[in-house]
Amino acid sequence: MLEHDVIIVGGGLAGCRAALEIARINQNVSIGLVAKTHPIRSHSVAAQGGMAASLKNVDDTDSWEAHAFDTVKGSDYLADQDAVAILTQEAPDVVIDLEHLGVLFSRLPDGRIAQRAFGGHSHNRTCYAADKTGHAILHELVSNLRRYGVQIYQEWYVMQLILEDGQARGMVMFNLVNSRVEVLRAKAVMFATGGYGRVYNTTSNDYASTGDGLAMTALAGLPLQDMEFVQFHPTGLYPVGVLISEAVRGEGAYLINADGDRFMANYAPSRMELAPRDITSRAIAYEIRAGRGANIDGSHGGPFVYLDLRHLGKEKIMSRVPFCWEEAHRLVGVDAVTQPMPVRPTIHYCMGGIPVNTDGRVRYDEDSFVEGFFAAGETACVSVHGANRLGSNSLLECIVYGRRTGRAIADYVENRPLPNVNEQYYIDLAEAKIKQLIQQPGKYRINQVRQKFQDTMTEYCGVFRSEELMNQGLEKISELKQQYAEIYLDDKGNKWNTELVEALELRSLMVVGETILTSALQRQESRGAHFREDFPQRDDSKFLQHTMARYSPTGINIEYRPVTITMFVPQERKY
Numbered sequence: 001m002l003e004h005d006v007i008i009v010g011g012g013l014a015g016c017r018a019a020l021e022i023a024r025i026n027q028n029v030s031i032g033l034v035a036k037t038h039p040i041r042s043h044s045v046a047a048q049g050g051m052a053a054s055l056k057n058v059d060d061t062d063s064w065e066a067h068a069f070d071t072v073k074g075s076d077y078l079a080d081q082d083a084v085a086i087l088t089q090e091a092p093d094v095v096i097d098l099e100h101l102g103v104l105f106s107r108l109p110d111g112r113i114a115q116r117a118f119g120g121h122s123h124n125r126t127c128y129a130a131d132k133t134g135h136a137i138l139h140e141l142v143s144n145l146r147r148y149g150v151q152i153y154q155e156w157y158v159m160q161l162i163l164e165d166g167q168a169r170g171m172v173m174f175n176l177v178n179s180r181v182e183v184l185r186a187k188a189v190m191f192a193t194g195g196y197g198r199v200y201n202t203t204s205n206d207y208a209s210t211g212d213g214l215a216m217t218a219l220a221g222l223p224l225q226d227m228e229f230v231q232f233h234p235t236g237l238y239p240v241g242v243l244i245s246e247a248v249r250g251e252g253a254y255l256i257n258a259d260g261d262r263f264m265a266n267y268a269p270s271r272m273e274l275a276p277r278d279i280t281s282r283a284i285a286y287e288i289r290a291g292r293g294a295n296i297d298g299s300h301g302g303p304f305v306y307l308d309l310r311h312l313g314k315e316k317i318m319s320r321v322p323f324c325w326e327e328a329h330r331l332v333g334v335d336a337v338t339q340p341m342p343v344r345p346t347i348h349y350c351m352g353g354i355p356v357n358t359d360g361r362v363r364y365d366e367d368s369f370v371e372g373f374f375a376a377g378e379t380a381c382v383s384v385h386g387a388n389r390l391g392s393n394s395l396l397e398c399i400v401y402g403r404r405t406g407r408a409i410a411d412y413v414e415n416r417p418l419p420n421v422n423e424q425y426y427i428d429l430a431e432a433k434i435k436q437l438i439q440q441p442g443k444y445r446i447n448q449v450r451q452k453f454q455d456t457m458t459e460y461c462g463v464f465r466s467e468e469l470m471n472q473g474l475e476k477i478s479e480l481k482q483q484y485a486e487i488y489l490d491d492k493g494n495k496w497n498t499e500l501v502e503a504l505e506l507r508s509l510m511v512v513g514e515t516i517l518t519s520a521l522q523r524q525e526s527r528g529a530h531f532r533e534d535f536p537q538r539d540d541s542k543f544l545q546h547t548m549a550r551y552s553p554t555g556i557n558i559e560y561r562p563v564t565i566t567m568f569v570p571q572e573r574k575y
């Protein structure tokens with residue numbers, strides 16, 4: 001059996017930052033980092049616009065308190081304010097630390113780190129590396145892990161969390177190259193498995209963002225928190241859904257409808273294009289619904305609006321957001337220097353996740369924690385984003401809470417024995433499951449079921465939700481679960497069997513999707529990204545609470561836990 005003191009699943013920013021911290025604290029701790037992709041192909045590498053911190057390089061009136069207030073208001077008051085205080089207080093320090101590690105941030109003329117405007121932030125505080133910030137940070141982290149000798153298991157798919165007697169003891173994984181199954185045991189297991197964008201049919205996320213960590217946690221009988229809060233990014237490039245960073249609006253681009261109007265004046269007059277994402281995405285959806293969207297031929301009534309950069313001029317476009325220009329040019333043939341880009345909302349981010357405290361320890365319920373289990377990054381819910389995340393706060397969360405979780409783990413594993421694990425039992429279980437998927441006759445191809453499932457989630461649990469719609473959605477999902485039981489694989493081999501991985505990922509998508517729908521159905525109010533047409537108001541008297549959804553094969557049980565409010569009393573949210 002393979003063993004390490006610590007195993008971290010996930011080679012994105014959160015997992016890598018945690019591993020680096022443990023290695024820095026104690027070089028004798030043996031760390032294994034597992035990822036189903038190569039670590040630098042984790043979705044973090046695609047992060048564009050930047051990372052928020054009140055460095056005060058551009059605006060010396062900024063402060064951590066202002067950053068905290070913006071974050072809490074942006075969250076529609078659902079964020080836990082103790083966690084937000086930590087996030088915003090530690091932000092300047094983690095940015096400087098990354099810069100010392102070698103990350104090439106963009107600069108001001110005097111050499112200090114530059115900072116740009118971002119949606120929902122009251123000051124210019126987003127640090128960036130042009131529009132390739134995730135790329136710049138992840139490469140430095142991964143090369144540092146290699147320097148410290150962290151053992152990286154790349155292209156291994158983790159398929160089960162081993163949880164016995166309230167303690168995480170390890171996990172089961174299989175090698176994508178040759179389908180070999182292994183059990184890995186450890187004193188501490190950390191999930192940093194990222195988001196679930198592929199639950200929907202149009203997303204800015206990569207193909208690997210299938211919510212595996214969330215599903216494995218749910219299937220182990222542990223709760224998931226606030227899963228109904230799904231972020232739509234306002235500017236997905238139409239029709240592909242690929243992200244055009246908010247940095248483009250941070251640099252001054254306009255959103256215009258088919259009439260050429262800057263319609264944000266009707267929705268968020270004080271912030272215009274830099275309103276938070278929930279408000280901006282809904283505004284675009286309303287414009288499209290009202291027939292003021294555009295078609296490719298420029299006529300009215302179409303499925304997208306425009307993001308207009310033309311007034312920024314070629315030099316600014318090419319120096320500040322060159323990658324966004326290139327994406328539009330390459331994918332839809334638009335030259336943003338002379339033409340507006342077609343955009344509409346695209347699924348972008350998972351506000352909910354595995355519930356953790358501010359040291360990354362996973363909650364079993366309101367009063368207790370799971371031994372040996374930690375989580376950070378997009379898959380975790382600490383909760384700093386509440387009902388709606390502000391742009392450039394996610395990279396920050398990965399780094400701040402990745403570092404904190406690393407510290408907590410380094411402390412946790414000291415003087416602890418390795419847990420006992422019955423290796424053969426878990427290998428037999430995993431091999432039987434793989435064999436069954438490969439051999440079952442089946443009626444449906446994976447991509448048929450996946451496409452129907454993604455369409456269902458998009459249609460029945462999108463920007464606008466209602467009880468009637470969501471009940472229909474849940475019915476469709478139970479039909480699709482039957483179909484999943486009857487999928488068949490064409491590839492029966494054991495070399496690079498990507499179809500097998502897709503089958504396992506589809507199971508993750510379906511567990512996560514059902515949890516999102518059930519949590520959303522129970523929340524009879526509108527807050528942040530969760531908008532109910534049948535309950536259009538926020539209802540603090542009933543729902544100023546975190547949802548805790550516990551999955552079981554017979555259904556999902558919903559409970560609530562309190563929100564931590566230490567600094568800012570909830571108010572009506574206006575921009």
Ligand SMILES: Cc1cc2nc3c(=O)[nH]c(=O)nc-3n(C[C@H](O)[C@H](O)[C@H](O)COP(=O)(O)OP(=O)(O)OC[C@H]3O[C@@H](n4cnc5c(N)ncnc54)[C@H](O)[C@@H]3O)c2cc1C
Pocket residue numbers: 009010011012013014015034035036037038039041042043044045046047048049050051133134156157158159192193194195204205206208209212213243348349376377378379391392393394395396398
């Ligand atoms: C296009 C885009 C642009 C963005 N831009 C910004 C931005 O400018 N600023 C900002 O703050 N945020 C941004 N975000 C959000 C931010 O990038 C992500 O939330 C963050 O990078 C997530 O990091 P992570 O470490 O949690 O997970 P990820 O980077 O998604 O990494 C997940 C890791 O888990 C591994 N994994 C998952 N499942 C398994 C499994 N079953 N077995 C083994 N390994 C597994 C994957 O291989 C991967 O290594 C952006 C997101 C997107 C999609």
